[in-house]
Amino acid sequence: MTPIGAAATHPLGSRARVLLSSVFGPYAQDDEYGSRKINPMELYHNQVTRVQGPFSLRMFHRSWGIMLIQANIDASSTLLDFPDLDRFIQEITTNEYDIVGITSIIPNIGKVRKMCELIREHLPAATIVIGGHVANMPDLDERIDADHIVKGEGVRWMRRFLGEDEDRPIKHPRILSGIGARIMGMSQSDKHGEVAATLIPSVGCPMGCNFCSTSAMFGGKGRCVHFYETGEELFDVMCELERDMQVRSFFIMDENFLMHRKRVLRLLELMSEHGKSWSLYVFSSAKVLTSYTMEQLVGLGISWVWMGVEGKDSQYAKLTGVDTRKLVRRLQSHGIRVLGSTIIGLEGHTPENIDAAIDYAVSHDTEFHQFALYTPIPGTPLHAEHLAAGTLLETDECPVADTHGEYRFNFRHPHITDGRETEFLLRAFRRDFDGNGPSLVRVARTILQGWRRYRNHPDRRIRGRFAWETRDLAVACAGALWAARHWFRDNLTLSTKISRILKDICCECGLKSRLAAPLVGRYLRFMMGREDRRLRRGWTYEPPTFCETKKAVATGSTG
Numbered sequence: 001m002t003p004i005g006a007a008a009t010h011p012l013g014s015r016a017r018v019l020l021s022s023v024f025g026p027y028a029q030d031d032e033y034g035s036r037k038i039n040p041m042e043l044y045h046n047q048v049t050r051v052q053g054p055f056s057l058r059m060f061h062r063s064w065g066i067m068l069i070q071a072n073i074d075a076s077s078t079l080l081d082f083p084d085l086d087r088f089i090q091e092i093t094t095n096e097y098d099i100v101g102i103t104s105i106i107p108n109i110g111k112v113r114k115m116c117e118l119i120r121e122h123l124p125a126a127t128i129v130i131g132g133h134v135a136n137m138p139d140l141d142e143r144i145d146a147d148h149i150v151k152g153e154g155v156r157w158m159r160r161f162l163g164e165d166e167d168r169p170i171k172h173p174r175i176l177s178g179i180g181a182r183i184m185g186m187s188q189s190d191k192h193g194e195v196a197a198t199l200i201p202s203v204g205c206p207m208g209c210n211f212c213s214t215s216a217m218f219g220g221k222g223r224c225v226h227f228y229e230t231g232e233e234l235f236d237v238m239c240e241l242e243r244d245m246q247v248r249s250f251f252i253m254d255e256n257f258l259m260h261r262k263r264v265l266r267l268l269e270l271m272s273e274h275g276k277s278w279s280l281y282v283f284s285s286a287k288v289l290t291s292y293t294m295e296q297l298v299g300l301g302i303s304w305v306w307m308g309v310e311g312k313d314s315q316y317a318k319l320t321g322v323d324t325r326k327l328v329r330r331l332q333s334h335g336i337r338v339l340g341s342t343i344i345g346l347e348g349h350t351p352e353n354i355d356a357a358i359d360y361a362v363s364h365d366t367e368f369h370q371f372a373l374y375t376p377i378p379g380t381p382l383h384a385e386h387l388a389a390g391t392l393l394e395t396d397e398c399p400v401a402d403t404h405g406e407y408r409f410n411f412r413h414p415h416i417t418d419g420r421e422t423e424f425l426l427r428a429f430r431r432d433f434d435g436n437g438p439s440l441v442r443v444a445r446t447i448l449q450g451w452r453r454y455r456n457h458p459d460r461r462i463r464g465r466f467a468w469e470t471r472d473l474a475v476a477c478a479g480a481l482w483a484a485r486h487w488f489r490d491n492l493t494l495s496t497k498i499s500r501i502l503k504d505i506c507c508e509c510g511l512k513s514r515l516a517a518p519l520v521g522r523y524l525r526f527m528m529g530r531e532d533r534r535l536r537r538g539w540t541y542e543p544p545t546f547c548e549t550k551k552a553v554a555t556g557s558t559g
């Protein structure tokens, strides 16, 4: 095995033919390879809106790590995303590859094992390279048959392996942030300009929270890897993506984007100078968020933020001194939607205090709320602690495929026993939905708040962004709220809440909304009914397969 850092070059260098693949599906089913019905290849429906029925936001995200690698190597390559087993076999039996790279997370290890076996059988001369979070498993080399296990950043590793210049600038792939979005039984448009571009400025996070595998993967506390060091570099890439993809919004895949203050403030200057009215969707810790003024956040176009709330009285430095409830209210009053993230099963949680912990999370009334179980993941300090204490469950007690954080603990919790965490987790999702209503309604509420506050802002750039973000309010949103109110007609609290927001929208948007709400609403209500029946029959949603080939780039690279 050659870990990152060690010298290794493929004998063919850049003349090698490379296949990069994600693990095979279908994903939302229980099978021998580790797929789990409860663990679909979806962000929202898996970890955020899973109990929201037809209101749940369904959407897929491509495998960005291998897309980034493919865009940055000169060798000829094929990228296979979301194949099923037959499609993967077809790819390796009908083509010759010298290197096969697989990306995976730990719960999907059974699929990696199977894919390695198939590669050995059908492409015995190929070099197998495994990357992504699965590489953090300490004994991975004993569990699968691969040639290289790459921990950490993969672009440099792959360039080095191919004998290419590893220091040349990073080319950003053109990535739509989400695909196949669907809500209330309706497929959403993937058309240019509607969906944000994914932007990957860095990987890792220097905060180094003890449970965080992303931080651990790229060096842990105090470390991370920047693909674009400066505000100028980032701005240039964003302009390229804006031009090529006709986007004006960016999903910034950087665990703590705002933490890199110098880069961010320079980006703000450049955005202002060039009149860029972009929307940015970011991940940020609460403490870092509060280190910016609201004017700066709004100027940057921050309109959606994924923020850890973790749990009441949690010990994490990223939350020290921050009243997250107040912060959320403040952000919302400026039109910023929040995806709060709460951990169920922290060390201090007990069956007696879990309701209070859940109520505290729900009281944030964020637009979206992710709940996940406290899960020691190999490679993290938390995992090392549990290993030393002998509190981890053996894989025969808890299969790796079940350690995805949405089902059960992989360790012996000091207070929560007998598998009760599964119900606690579900309870959290349900209470958030029952108390705060569908996320879609909350999003409409906050967008409206932002619009009311900023529609007359003296800066055209800022006004323009809020106008753009409100573009669906008058018709589609009004209709959705009408349908949602009808859906909850027997629930006085929620229907009153929804009515109030709909009334506000009609006040702002006038006759157009008043007419559209019942017309569009009736249609949506019908579609929701259909979707609900489909879901009750056990329908699941799978991503389409992508196969993208790139010819070798002629360079002076060694071979």
Ligand code: B12
Pocket (backbone or CB within 6 Å): 022, 027, 039, 040, 041, 042, 043, 044, 046, 047, 060, 061, 062, 063, 064, 065, 066, 068, 069, 100, 101, 102, 103, 104, 105, 106, 107, 108, 129, 130, 131, 132, 133, 134, 136, 150, 152, 153, 154, 155, 157, 158, 200, 203, 212, 213, 214, 253, 255, 377, 404, 405, 406
């Ligand atoms: C996007 C994403 C998803 C997408 C998946 C898209 C996909 N096609 O797989 C969605 C939303 C569906 C998802 C789902 C889940 N995810 Co997820 N996800 C992420 C997220 C937020 C970003 C990943 C990313 O693209 N990063 C940016 C790219 C550039 O970085 P990268 O992928 O790490 O790739 C770099 C290196 O790892 C390496 N590399 C990667 N692949 C390869 C391959 C080769 C050959 C080489 C050499 C190198 C290499 O090079 C890349 C460039 O440096 C990460 C968190 C994070 N910030 O990374 C979590 C994360 C990867 N997910 C995680 C988990 C647990 C899950 C879920 C189980 C959670 C859940 N219960 O919902 C499910 C699993 C679904 C399933 N059935 O498989 C964990 C993995 C933990 C672990 N150690 O295994 C992470 C780290 C989040 C976390 N901190 O808990 N996820």
Ligand code: SF4
Pocket (backbone or CB within 6 Å): 205, 206, 207, 208, 209, 212, 213, 214, 215, 255, 256, 285, 308, 318
């Ligand atoms: S702040 Fe978030 S991304 Fe950073 S280490 Fe902590 S949990 Fe991970």
